[in-house]
Amino acid sequence: MRHPIGRRALGGLTAGMLASRAGAQEAWPTRPIRLVVAFTAASEPDILARALAPVLQAQLGQPVVVDNRIGAASVVAAEHVSQQKPDGYTLLLTSSSTFCVTPHLFANLPFRVEQFQPLTLLMRGQLALFCDPKLPVRTVAELVAYARALPQPMPYAANVGLLAHLSGERLKQATGIELLDVSYRGTPAAQQMMMRSDVAMTFDGVASYIALVRNGDIRALAVTGDHRIAALPEVPTFAEAGFPGIAQPYWYGLFAPAGVPDPVVRKLVRATHVALAEARLGEQMLAQGAELRGNQPAEFSAMVAAERGRWGELIRSIGLRLG
The missing domain is CATH 3.40.190.10 (Periplasmic binding protein-like II)
Structure with a gap:
């Protein structure tokens, strides 16, 4: 006997569920967003996070709470975020070390690079x-x-x-x-x-x-950069000091657990770019030798992968392995 719910009814039910899910994504966010920072309060990434948070809050209409989780060279924060639902309510602000350096140092990390969705570059610094x-x-x-x-x-x-x-x-x-x-x-x-x-x-x-x-x-x-910075103009670059190539540039970026719906990713990236473009924040960071610079998820993903390869070459050259 055929089930009383026919194909037409099932089709309507499925369409309704998809519409409901799409509507939920369109409504995002409906509760506070947690911005996990892999470094201590008063550190440079914490300063960046706390400058971005109120602008993000104004853009998204929900509180953005900075949550400092430190330990094990940013592994603690990355592991925590990797275990969260991919719903856009938990984000990770971390440095290039987390995904470009650390994977070369440890054989058994408690997270995988593939568990994260790179959202946007935030800042390059010296x-x-x-x-x-x-x-x-x-x-x-x-x-x-x-x-x-x-x-x-x-x-x-x-x-x-x-x-x-x-x-x-x-x-x-x-x-x-x-x-x-x-x-x-x-x-x-x-x-x-x-x-x-x-x-x-x-x-x-x-x-x-x-x-x-x-x-x-x-x-x-x-x-370490190729020019002096406005905040400390008397301090030379390493090249000026006679030691070119000593240190590499670094960056901070925004990541989410892999699988966040595309509409949520787009909202997050758009809101973050508005925050990065906020003039006062940009001038503040530029004076400190940093450059605020956003990009799109695909470009950021390619950048992370390329830098992971370059750092791997350096780490292998010095024979560094931590576990």
Whole structure:
């Protein structure tokens, strides 16, 4: 006996379900959005996230809550987001390390690159080499000479596998100095270690150091880009200091769990680009050596894949493997 619900009824039911689902996507968002940041409060990506959040909130009509989840070189944050529903309500703001560097360092990560949808590039920035101002050095060359004269490796703040550490490895390769990496929990901890003379130096983003450098609490020796930055105009580039090619540029980007519906992706990307174009935010970041730059998901995905390949070559060349 044929089931009383015929093909026409089933077709109507299916169409109704699809229309309902499409309507739900069109209505998105209907509740707060959580922006997970893989770094500590007061770090450069946290500053970026908290500048973007109110503009995103105004664009999307729902609160955007910044959630700092730190640990294991951004693995903690990435693992957490990889386990969330692909509904657009949980996003990850992280650095190029997470998807371009970390996969080359660990054989058994608790997440896979394929579990994420790259949404848009947010910012390209410069690292700088900072040091303890009590050291008798004012240039990169003087720091290298100082390190060579020490009877033991010079300690520096560097979480193994992150760009600060890889930049230190490049400095070691280029100069032959010996460095001892000392782990730390976030930018404020690295700053405190330098000001206490527990470590001699670190590589880090510029934004969180500007006031400390201006006050003389920490010294900046060089920046990694191809030009000086407005906030610290007296600080030379590494090329100007006589050490070209020491450090690589870095970026921050926005990711979601893979499978977020296309209409939601489009809304997120459009709202984020409006936030990036907000003049005050752009001027603030530019003065700190960073450039706000959005792109489309396909372009961002290709960029992430290409940079993952380049970082893999460097990591293999120094024989670095963490697990």
